[in-house]
Amino acid sequence: MPQETAQVNKSIFTPFNVIAGMIIFCGLIITVLRFTGGLGAVTNLDDNNPWGIWIGFDLLCGVALAAGGYVTSASCYIFGLKRYHSAVRPAILTAFLGYALVVMALHYDVGRPWRLPYPIFLSPGTTSLLFEVGLCVFLYLTVLFIEFSPAALEWLGLKKIRNLVVRLTLVLTIFGVILSTLHQSSLGALYMIAPSKLHPLWYSGYLPVFFFVSSVFAGLSMVIFEGSLAHRHLHHKMDETHLKESEGVALGFGKAAAFVMMGYVGVKFIGIAMDNNWHYLATGWGLWFLLELVGFVVVPAFLYAIAARDRNLRLVRWASILAVLGVVLNRLNISVVAFNWHLPSADRYFPSWMEIAISLFVVTIGVVVYRFVTTRMPIFYEHPDYEH
Amino acid sequence: MDALFYTLHDFLLHSKSITYMLMGAILLGLLLFWLFLSGRDEKKRTF
Numbered sequence: 403m404p405q406e407t408a409q410v411n412k413s414i415f416t417p418f419n420v421i422a423g424m425i426i427f428c429g430l431i432i433t434v435l436r437f438t439g440g441l442g443a444v445t446n447l448d449d450n451n452p453w454g455i456w457i458g459f460d461l462l463c464g465v466a467l468a469a470g471g472y473v474t475s476a477s478c479y480i481f482g483l484k485r486y487h488s489a490v491r492p493a494i495l496t497a498f499l500g501y502a503l504v505v506m507a508l509h510y511d512v513g514r515p516w517r518l519p520y521p522i523f524l525s526p527g528t529t530s531l532l533f534e535v536g537l538c539v540f541l542y543l544t545v546l547f548i549e550f551s552p553a554a555l556e557w558l559g560l561k562k563i564r565n566l567v568v569r570l571t572l573v574l575t576i577f578g579v580i581l582s583t584l585h586q587s588s589l590g591a592l593y594m595i596a597p598s599k600l601h602p603l604w605y606s607g608y609l610p611v612f613f614f615v616s617s618v619f620a621g622l623s624m625v626i627f628e629g630s631l632a633h634r635h636l637h638h639k640m641d642e643t644h645l646k647e648s649e650g651v652a653l654g655f656g657k658a659a660a661f662v663m664m665g666y667v668g669v670k671f672i673g674i675a676m677d678n679n680w681h682y683l684a685t686g687w688g689l690w691f692l693l694e695l696v697g698f699v700v701v702p703a704f705l706y707a708i709a710a711r712d713r714n715l716r717l718v719r720w721a722s723i724l725a726v727l728g729v730v731l732n733r734l735n736i737s738v739v740a741f742n743w744h745l746p747s748a749d750r751y752f753p754s755w756m757e758i759a760i761s762l763f764v765v766t767i768g769v770v771v772y773r774f775v776t777t778r779m780p781i782f783y784e785h786p787d788y789e790h
Numbered sequence: 791m792d793a794l795f796y797t798l799h800d801f802l803l804h805s806k807s808i809t810y811m812l813m814g815a816i817l818l819g820l821l822l823f824w825l826f827l828s829g830r831d832e833k834k835r836t837f
Binding site: 660661664665 | 813820828
């Protein structure tokens with residue numbers, strides 16, 4: 403039985419709180435600058451590069467790494483792998499926070515937050531991929547909120563509503579998988595509008611497939627990575643079932659990720675073959691592409707495979723870090739590094755320190771809220787009133 | 791050195807021929823990788 407929120411008599415000025423507080427304070431100042439002075443006041447964006455790291459990192463990486471929610475709930479409730487049940491709540495929480503922060507970060511890029519409902523309710527551009535992404539994210543965020551709500555309702559002691567919401571689990575899971583399939587792939591499809599701007603090694607007619615397949619192993623790797631962090635810092639909040647199942651979750655997800663990653667490598671090469679882009683591999687861009695594909699996909703896939711064979715938990719955790727970094731590198735390559743690759747270096751985009759600070763601010767808010775929720779609500783343990 | 795393509799048919803014939811061979815190799819590779827991945831799993835009796 404985990405300890406309930408123990409009130410320990412210790413200072414609030416812990417290293418984590420101080421650093422997080424400084425980042426949030428700095429982020430709030432830049433937020434004021436952004437919404438009073440416009441994009442030009444805080445970013446290096448221009449007509450050549452209208453999308454920077456707020457899209458490349460906060461949105462693309464945020465959505466990909468939040469895929470653990472639909473992957474975990476699908477494996478447990480649709481494929482019936484009940485041995486992964488203890489991983490569902492942490493994964494749903496991470497996904498919910500990830501998507502909520504994606505929407506928050508999008509405000510910095512788009513501006514005028516009071517017009518957020520416009521694309522959905524007032525002037526939907528139904529022929530646009532962005533509309534599809536917006537609609538899916540709006541619906542999926544709602545689904546994730548409902549999927550997450552039982553934990554909050556148990557914490558608040560609202561049994562009747564909690565029992566009602568729990569009955570919707572399977573429907574919500576199916577809805578979540580459909581919505582994720584749609585918008586994960588559409589995010590890749592967005593870049594198909596710029597064949598002359600994106601480097602041919604990253605540009606492909608299969609971009610939607612690449613984004614969707616990579617989101618699967620991004621989600622699996624993120625669940626392993628987040629699980630290992632939680633084990634280190636929130637061990638005391640976990641019940642026996644969670645502790646018992648966690649090794650199986652990490653090894654099972656690592657094994658699944660290894661196979662999906664190898665499939666991903668396969669479709670990436672099919673993309674190159676279909677466009678006959680082999681000659682680009684012998685250039686500097688080709689080396690960078692191979693570093694991304696081999697160093698951050700093939701290598702972690704083999705590490706996962708060896709870890710699954712040897713039941714090596716430490717190795718599977720290291721592999722997950724590499725895989726997560728690989729997904730981040732891939733999304734940044736597509737949206738920033740290999741985008742406008744033909745422009746002279748003077749016209750290339752590099753984020754301003756304030757753009758980086760806002761991205762850091764968004765991630766920090768996610769970590770702080772995650773810690774707040776997991777130390778109070780039944781995320782890593784079953785609430786005593788609902789144990790079965 | 792790049793091959794020269796005079797027609798779309800030439801290009802598709804070239805790229806699709808390579809793609810189909812690659813797909814065969816990928817399927818075989820994935821099968822071998824799966825055998826490597828699950829090589830030490832406990833055998834389940836199905837009868």
